[in-house]
Amino acid sequence: MAITEENPGYKWVGTRPIRPDGLDKVTGKAQFGADLTLPGMLFGKVVRSPHAHARILSIDTSAAESMLGVKAVITGSDFPDLVANGAHPMAIDVSHNAIARDKVLYEGHVVAAVAATTRELAEAAAKAVEVSYEVLPHVLTVDEAMADNAPLLHEGMITKGVDPAPDQPSNIASRIVHERGDLEQGFGEAEVVVEREFTTKPVHQGYIEPHAAVADANSDGRANIWCSSQGHFQMRADTASVLGVSQGTLKVTAAEIGGGFGGKTVIYLEPIAVRLSQRAGRPVKLVMDRDEVFRATGPTSGTRIKVKMGVSNDGKLTAAEVWMAFEAGAYAGSPVGAAGMTVIAAYDIPHFLVEGYDVVCNKPRVAAYRAPGAPMAAFAVESVLDELARSIGMDPIDLRLANAAVEGTQASYGPKFPRIGFVETLEAIKEHPNYTAELGPNQGRGVAAGFWFNAGMNSSATVHINENGTATVVTGSPDIGGSRQSMALMAAEELGIPYESIKPVVADTETVGFTDVTGGSRVTLATGAAVVDACRIVIEDLRARAAKTWDVEVDQVEWVDGQAQHVDGSQPPLSLDALAAKSGRTGGPISANASLNARGVGAAFSTQVCDVEVDPETGVTRVVRYLTAQDAGRAISPDYVEGQMQGGVVQGIGWGLNEEYVHDQNGNMENPSFLDYRMPVASDLPMIECCIVEVPNPAHPYGVRGVGEVGIVPPMAALGNAIKDATGVRLTDLPMTPIKVLEALNEQSD
Amino acid sequence: MARTHITTVINGDEVDFLAEDSTSLLNALRDEVGLTGAKEGCGTGDCGACSILLDERVTCSCLVFAPEANGANILTVEGLADAGELHPLQQCFLEGAALQCGICTPGFLIAAKALLDKNPDPTETEIRYALAGNLCRCTGYDKIVRAVQEAAMQMREQ
Known part of the structure; x- marks a missing residue:
């Protein structure tokens, strides 16, 4: 553990006692979301769209309602029409994502729900709800959604952030831009310019606990909700909005939460459970199964990102041009904004243009996932930095040190950085024995860095x-x-x-x-x-x-x-x-x-180095050594700071090597299980070595910086750079599966 | 629907319960017996959060029909501590910060116990493979593997 400032004699801060829970x-x-049982409680089940894009022609609930033991059946018509009420567009999206009205926009979109006396009955009743659809053409990727004459998800979507505003609707919700200096001048000053295009697939947060909610509504309009969430006040506000009631009528209790990573900051089951409970007059429990979690919650965006960067012979970055398109899923709101703010923020670059597009498509509405937007952006930029370092024969850490943002650097997204610890994380990696450890046959080493905000x-x-x-x-x-x-x-x-x-x-x-x-x-x-x-x-x-x-x-x-x-x-x-x-x-x-x-918001940086071994016969990439250095400001609880660092890295390894949403041509997800959506398991991994760097945040009473997210930003690029080092091939499409590695190796040898 | 009468020994006690033939042992344990320590993470045997020992074998209780457990001896996470004294694995998970959200922890403890019952001195690789049927999304497994190593050492010294 590298400590850059002495601990000022704290007795408890920085120790490792046993956690209270x-x-x-x-x-x-411990009582998690699905563990609560109330007297007289019913089991609910949600009816979901089998189509990626369709108009709902009719919903016949009569067969379900007539089943013995079925106590409530609801559809979109049981909820207020926020469009007619003139609600904020985001509130309308939240409501329509919770339960579809005239159209379904992705496979898994909720169309109805039932509550019955047993789990089995609820499942049978859900199957008995008859929904008639007119299937519409769909778009699944940013390429399809941005194509001319693409089918539209929202007929009224006019791209924001474009001047003058387009006169035709499209699937592009908004455009963001950050620019400084003169690109032509910047690239003119470069000795080497590298341009690459990258693609990434949607990946799921992968929390082990499926979403769960129990609601108990009273006849006076009040209701109690117990749910697994990352923010029960947010659940209260959004649930009240969807139900059309005052927030004061809802009391929300946060159960123990079985992982979230951003994916449990949004509502899914809560308003459905309350409405079912109101209709049935009894408490209702709703729990998703894993298939529903994959098809209808999370994930984060699939992306296409183009990066062009220039460097002088002495290793100074002269210019950067970035173009990004992010899948938002069914409703506006991909993390392309944060991606645009973070993509080059770790570096002091005089001339740049960053352009991003938020693009809707017929997949589940994306939800936040650990440093939302930054990992894909970093995969692209940190891969290009690796190419630049190779081109001018410079050590990749030295290249980053020569351009690293420090206190006073004007961040690419606007403000000047206060005291930050990026350089210290780079130096921590460079000085660690892992950085010079001997590599075996077919092994390679990759470095990457990442930046993320603290909220x-x-x-x-x-x-x-x-x-x-x-x-x-x-x-x-x-x-x-x-x-x-x-x-x-x-x-x-x-x-x-x-x-x-x-x-x-x-x-x-x-x-x-x-x-x-x-x-x-x-x-x-x-x-x-x-x-x-x-x-x-x-x-x-x-x-x-x-x-x-x-x-x-x-x-x-x-x-x-x-x-x-x-x-x-x-x-x-x-x-x-x-x-x-x-x-x-x-x-x-x-x-x-x-x-x-909160005042004194910090900024988080992580630098990571990984060693991989690539099997030339199978294309399988195995991580053999991994080291992560992160500025925690002050590690109040070092055990759990390390836990955040290690967990973020391993999610990044999954994203980099294995994980992806696979859809068939009808827009149906083909791998909605942990068997086919393969997250890393213990036998896939080595120990994840941690180096906590402490450069105290001067504006926090203990110098804290948030540590939860930035660890997931560098791994994909670190892996790609290590694969390049091991094999000579550059992979630009995530995940870097054995097939893609083999194809690249074969092309190289042709 | 007709329900079957099932007789078992759970965590050392004789326990009878009723369940439909199509009900999983996991749901029966959670809904009928009231033991919610085993969790459903997937329902398809891929995550291990519902792991129990069924006649001393690590088993995904979501993959077993409740009537199949008739006559079986079952250990769930609730039975791991002995009269309030934690099993060394539980103590080492606590001391080694081997959990974050904790939803996977019951399954890991059961799988690790099954390993150490058979192999008191496993290598790191053996631990990693023995736990490969259990998904954890929070920890990256590092501290879990270390906690099992520590517990194994303590149990060998006892």
């Missing part, structure tokens, strides 16, 4: 001091990877009491202040800052109570090691236990809230 999770007690956004926290001097720390951030531990560590550090005396809790939407989703690498940063603020308010209160007890001014009281001390030592210290026990006599219970829109 761990025991429940190793004993099977700030809204968080709330409450700290209660219990009568015995322990503390309860309440937040609204579903804990997806160990964040309760980081909350407890920061609270222990602030209050000066043992980590074990802190109970961190994730509260429902009625028990804690508004909190945005667990996403954007923001929880330890932003919710953590709210926890720190709340603790500091508590400490002010504790100092005031000690001052009152001693009859001195509050500035005579310090809070040190969990106790109030008089500055001149004239009073025996008052511990938190003692102050808590007497709180009734000093002003009542001790408790504080803090809510904030």
Whole structure:
């Protein structure tokens, strides 16, 4: 572990205790989305479109409704018409994605739902719902969707971001541009120019827990929802919008969440479950099966990306031109915007043009997936950087060091970077023994780097001091990877009491202040800052109570090691236990809230090096060594920082080598199972070595940078660069399967 | 629909329950017996989240019909700790941070127990292959493999 700044004597921050929720999770007690059962609960089942694009002519629910034990059947007509209500276009998309109205836009699009007394009955009733369709021509890729005379998903879609606005609708929802300088001048100054075109396929977040929701609606219009989500306040808002009710009528409780990676920031089952429960007058549980998860949730975009970059002989990047088209799936909103902001942001390039297109097609609506948009963009740019380094005979780390963004660099997307740790991650890799380890036959080494933002956004926290001097720390951030531990560590550090005396809790939407989703690498940063603020308010209160007890001014009281001390030592210290026990006599219970829109958002960088061995007979690429260095700012909880780094890398390895959505010509997914959509398993991988770099974020009380996402940005390019190093062939189409490697090897030898 | 009466031993206790012939053992354990530790991640035997020991064999309980378990001895994650004392694997998973979201953890613990029951001193490669039927999307497996190595060492020393 490389530490670039000394730990300033923290007692808890940076340690590796056992996580607060761990025991429940190793004993099977933890309650995930599908684990809740309520008295009288019904099982629901969703009816989905078998077609990629079709008009719904009619839905006959009579056979399903007449089955014994079937308690409710609903269709799109059971939900308000947000178009007629003049709702925001994004709200309309959310509603129509939750349940189709006149058209289905992808295979798996919800058209109806049933609730029945048993799981088996619900499945039979779902099959008994008769839907008549007029099948329409479909488009599955950006190439098909952007072609002249392509079938349109949305007849009213006029491309945004083009001036003047087009007079004809298309499947292009929007265009984004970032530019600076003079491209012609930049490429003119280059000694070597490399231009390549890359394609990537949609990939799924692959959380092991399918989406699940239980709803219990009351006859007065209120409803309780328990669901697996990355943000129960977001679920409340979107569900209320789809149902056409006030948010205040819904209470949402976040179950333990079995993985999300961005894919559980959006609603699917929640409004359906509530409506079924209202119609049936009983609680309803809806759980997707894996096939439904693949066909109808996530994934992230398939893309086509063209990159042209120039470099001088001394390794200075002179110009970059990037063109990107991202599949959005059925509704506008691919991560092409973030891709455009991140694609060259790690480097200081004087002349550039970045152009991106958000393109709808007849696939499930894409959802966020770990650093949304950045991994595909980095695959393209970091592959081209590798080619440039080879062309001028420069070490790939040195090339990146010569152009790396540092504090004060004007980022390609606008602002100047504050203190960042990109250079430190590059140096950490360069100095590590892996970087010079001997390679065997058919082995190669690849380097790649990545940049991703940290989101700030809204968080709330409450700290209660219990009568015995322990503390309860309440937040609204579903804990997806160990964040309760980081909350407890920061609270222990602030209050000066043992980590074990802190109970961190994730509260429902009625028990804690508004909190945005667990996403954007923001929880330890932003919710953590709210926890720190709340603790500091508590400490002010504790100092005031000690001052009152001693009859001195509050500035005579310090809070040190969990106790109030008089500055001149004239009073025996008052511990938190003692102050808590007497709180009734000093002003009542001790408790504080803090809510904030996070300041001091950092920026995350990762540099990775991987060694692969490519079997020339089979084309199989095996990862033999992997090292990742990431700037965590300050690792509050090093165990779980490493976990984020390792998990991101392995998702990237899957994306790079195996994973892809495969559709047949009718637009039906051909591999909607974990057997055919093959994610990495333990025997595919070596240990993933981690190097936590700590360049503290000066604007956060503990220097935190978000660590959740950037780890998935470099792996695909690192793999591609390693395959190039091992074989001499450059792969530009993900995933880099054995067949593609063999084809490239054969072309090379021809 | 007619339901079959099934008699089993689950986590050391005799347990009787009713299930339809088409009901998976996983759903019967979760819905009828109330043991929700085993999870459904795929329903097709590809993810291992529903792993149990069925007469000492690691089994995807989603692939077994409930009536097939009649007369069987079943161990689920809920039975791994002994009167509140954690199994070394559970303790090592906790201490080694071998879980993030935790949904796959019950399956990994069961698969790892089955491995160590047969092979108390596995190599890293043997551990990786023994756990290859269990998907984890959060950890990259690194800390899981290390936790199993640590538990194996502790159990050999006992």
